[in-house]
Amino acid sequence: KWRSGREIRQLFIDFWVSKGAHHYDSFSLVPEDPTLLFTIAGMVPFKKYYLGIAEPDFPSAVTSQKCVRTNDIDNVGRTARHHTFFEMLGNFSWGGYFKRESITWGWEFLTDVIGLDGDRMYVTIYNDDQEAFDIWHKEVGVPEDHILRFGEEENFWFMGPTGPCGPDSEILYDQGPSFSCGPDCAPGCDCDRYLEIWNHVFTQYDRQDDGSLVPLPRKNIDTGMGLERLTSLVQGVANDFETDLFKPIMDQVCSMAGISYGATPQGDMAAKVISDHIRAVAFMIADGILPANDGQGYVLRRLLRRAARYGRLIGLKGAFLTDLLPKVLEIMGDPYRELKDSRLTIEQVVSVEEKRFGRTLEQGSDLLHSEIEALAAEGEATLSGVVAFELYDTYGYPLELTMEICQEKGFVVDEEGFRGEMEAQRQRARASSKQANSVMTGDLYTELLASHGPTPFVGYSSLCCESEIT
Template sequence: MQTHEIRERFTAHFVKSGHTEVPSASLILDDPTLLFVNAGMVPFKPYFLGQQTPPFPNGTATSIQKCVRTLDIEEVGITTRHNTFFQMAGNFSFGQYFKKGAITYAWCLLTGSLEEGGYGLDPERLWVTCYLDDDEAADIWHHHIGVPKERIQRLGMADNYWSMGVPGPCGPCSEIYYDRGPEYGAEGGPIADDNRYMEIWNLVFMQNERGEGSGKGDFEILGPLPKKNIDTGLGIERVACILQGVDNVYETDLLRPVIDVAAELSGADYGSDHDRDVKFRVIADHSRTGMMLILDGVTPGNEGRGYILRRLLRRIIRSARLLGATGPTMEQFMSTIMDTMTPSFPEIKKNRERILKTAVNEETAFLKTLESGTELFDHAAAETRAQDRKTISGERAFALHDTYGFPIDLTLEMAREQGLEVDTEGFEKLMAEQKARAKADNKAKKHGHQDLSVFREFVDEHPTEFVGYENLSSESTIVGLVHNGQTITEAHPGDEVDVIVDLSPMYAESGGQLGDRGFFRYGGIEFPINDVQKIAKKVWVHKTRIPDNAQLELGAQVETVVDEAWRHAARQAHSATHLIHGALRQVLGPTAVQAGSMNKPGYLRFDFNYTEQLSPEQLAQIEDITNAVVDADYQVNTIETSLEEAKAMGAMALFGENYGDIVRVVEIGGAFSRELCGGTHVGHSSQIGPVAVLGESSVGSGVRRIEAFSGLDSFRYLSKERALAEGLAAHFKTPSNQLPERIAQLTAKLKAAEKHIAELHRQQLSSNISNFVDQAQVVNGVKVIAEQLPAGTKAGDLRTLAADIRGRCGEGAAVVVLAAEDENAKVPFVIGATKAATQRGIHCGDLVKVFGEYISGRGGGKPDMAQGSGTQAGGLDAGFSAVIEELHNFK
């Protein structure tokens, strides 16, 4: 049975039983506690935590959720049951059926005949585990289902008790195992051998509330939940393994084709050597996970999700090379995994080109890094052995990572392959110091899961009616006041208050558009509204500060008013964002996919997945197309329809956004721009006014950003640019249309003059080479030239001069140390060594670190030439002395 059919049978089984089918959420959710969705229940967390009421008619749901777990990347392929990406099929009950229902549903699907829609598993090969004191579940399994007592085993908190890891719902669980036969291990059930007895389904019975604590069992059970819930998870890949009669999850219909491609490209055989097989499995697993992450909008980068993706893709490339592949492989791997996964995820088809381009570009960049980094690593490993050590220093590992872009995980892998270790503690210390020097991350991203339960009653009983598409003011009733996380009945002067009203014309921040500004009018006083946020897509929270000599009370009748100028300019910018997106896709093609946006009155920025810098001609074309649509005066149409119909119309959606059954489509110029969007927009494209593209830049690997002004802000910007051009034209006594040519001529002359001056400077420095060599001192048998050169000498000149001096030193051991203060008050320095010096074990990279300590500098390089830069010129003399002292002590 193919995996796609396994999925279909699961969904059909529960839909037939009255469960609402819930599509898989994106792997990327707006949850600061998670990099990726890592369990099937994650999208349902608000319902289990009591923050929202489940919207399912029968209080039951079913889903097959995409999941990624990356904590144990290093273990991938070593065991044959775990993947970084997996599909978790689940059924959920929110206060409806409980243990008996969950157990019955699971058993019927697993053992039901193929003709009846089941999986047809032999019931005699199924074992179950229950929590130690869960007699109720054990009794259901035995008396209601008929599982013999000897195939029901009891396990403790670590195995059969579930919680989210934080205070909240928890409860015992019951797991279902399949006996794969004596060829896979010892008899005796899951307790005896969990390789032979493969876990396929976990049934969680949420019946209690847990308190504070850590670990799987170190917490207090506070008492029963008001409503008992069910959360189950069946591993699609593991069931496929059983139904397809293969040994492990890597040999199912989804992953085995990638392994076969890897074998063809590398010439290596799969199944004959464990270490080699691990590399095949890494390629298969990471190809699928990488592809699914790119599908959901992740691009390779150096932080967070982007770093995980980059790490996965680079492990694929390196594993392929270790197997024997010599050329590019990513396109074949990605094409193969997309073919196997498309039946279950049809959205792959329209994103195929973008996925391929992202993965192949990362491979191209990494192959260059791999070539240079491997050479540097091999030198570090050889030097470590030459010094009779088994550990590569943290400094070397950090230099490989920071200076040459060689990932630490590859350094660790390569060290293990050569029987060496890495000083990870030293590496981490240097990484921590680097992070301390960098700007702090956005603190909001580091916060835990925000407690929104205070808004639960409003989500359930007082959802906000938004009337802002048609009106800029409304008569409203205050139905909620929240201050410092608590509901209140009155707000007093100076209080920062979240105000909830029954209906509002204020747009709440979402979809990249900032919330409206405006005010409440009450008792002749205006209460400024400086932000509007949305809770659970149902409640508008208006943030205000109570003015002096004023107060607000629950139940008060207020007038809610939108700042008309703010709304007008915000609509212009939001509609302009749609036009920029449409123009972008016309110029760059369908692979330029939106990766985020922000618009506020008069200004917009648009992020998109693309790997190349845009040319001035492309930017000009995007701006021209956008303003042509403005000039065309297209009507802006909004259509409310079903999600499926919107997709059929070709409406574009955002990655990671969850949409309801009924969606709003905003259309400008027909097929030119048709997007799912709940924002506010102009009535006709001409109302946007002129759009001025400011430029584009990189905001991360594979992500570019366009910024632009709209409306009056665009006009003001263009007026300033015109005034600047007129001023330059008057200054240079040149017509404005000839300014580029005139400035280019002057720039060329300036560069020529600078080049001539630099050459004279180099000649002057070179004339002193003989003096430098003649004045050299001999330290421990090594000739040392240590000189501070005139201020303004550049790093490139230092390097050239050091190489020249080194060449003049002949066959003997010599070290050259040159430094200067440049025009930016930085202190570049270079250290070079002759071949005879390096043969004695002198390493310029080590000497650079000694020198750098005295000028607040750092650097690195090869044994015969290294360089760096510092900031404290006052330490140069001490730095020279320290290097000489180091050579004095050298053996």
């Protein structure tokens, strides 16, 4: 049965609430935990309960958590299932229900509530987890040849060398041979055919200094399932970008560019990257992130600029990213009020960034391509750190963007050289900031200061006298 992404999100929440879970709204993309740049999974806001350093207010919970995974940037558009920003549906238990319930209820949700075909599902378990095998096989009725056993690498979860850890079990859905990645593709293959939809983690051990596993007095459950993937199965489409969570954005990108989806792989790729990144950008700004040269703000800037460059590849210029924001709000603004509340800020930030980078994107591209031609002529394969830094500093190219463009042409970038240039500039800036004695932050202001020089404040002695304002 066809259902909207929105309905599926709500069904998941209602289902776990009916099993006694407390529903929390999504937590911020910026975690409390300073060791992480972004919330990368539903369990991140609850990490303290898993570590046992805080007591949960409820024995079990359910969320649809906003997540950002930068490690998946290069997968976006290349696979059917990866995004930078996505929603992770998750059920959590801290000393409440455990493995049996998580598995059997999870299965009940997928088959009874959502109506997925159980015969097309495979499950993976950790080698030694006989308990999980018995539940899947004897209680749920999954045939033995649909239960795959893997080792630590694939099916054992831990946060660090010691502390809470445990086996996990993943649910895969066979999308059929048309999704196969090649002749060696088999159940458990890490591709779009055996689509990984849901990971159930059974945090049941406390790993000691000597490596031994001691059972935790209070066993925990932590699961995560990508809403976009599940929606693609329910809606019977080839990839997440064809679901109603993305389709209106994709359609607008294609119509603005005057291309048809499905016409060329390059066009589709660009439309997917742009549709993915604009969602990430909107949500990041709504959670208070602003473009910057480091931290979360750098990732935001990198995504914006990468999207702008992909736009150029399909002929999109001007403020096309800003123009896409109403669509993002239309799809996501109801479940995520923060988007509506921050609408003006989001529009302004995207528009300013887009204009700033838009001015230098082409010039940078000309420079980069002539450098690449020169390298090719000399039979060299490495773009110098000096050029990469000039692209960064003068034309606003994030290093990763330069690296990606070089890679497409078969070149690499001297990253170390780049960092050296960066450090040298930092030293210069440090020396000059002693003189400027500026308290302003943000590179927009640094830039203004650099191009216009300091402006003395004359308001104490004079209210309006143009000649005094230098």
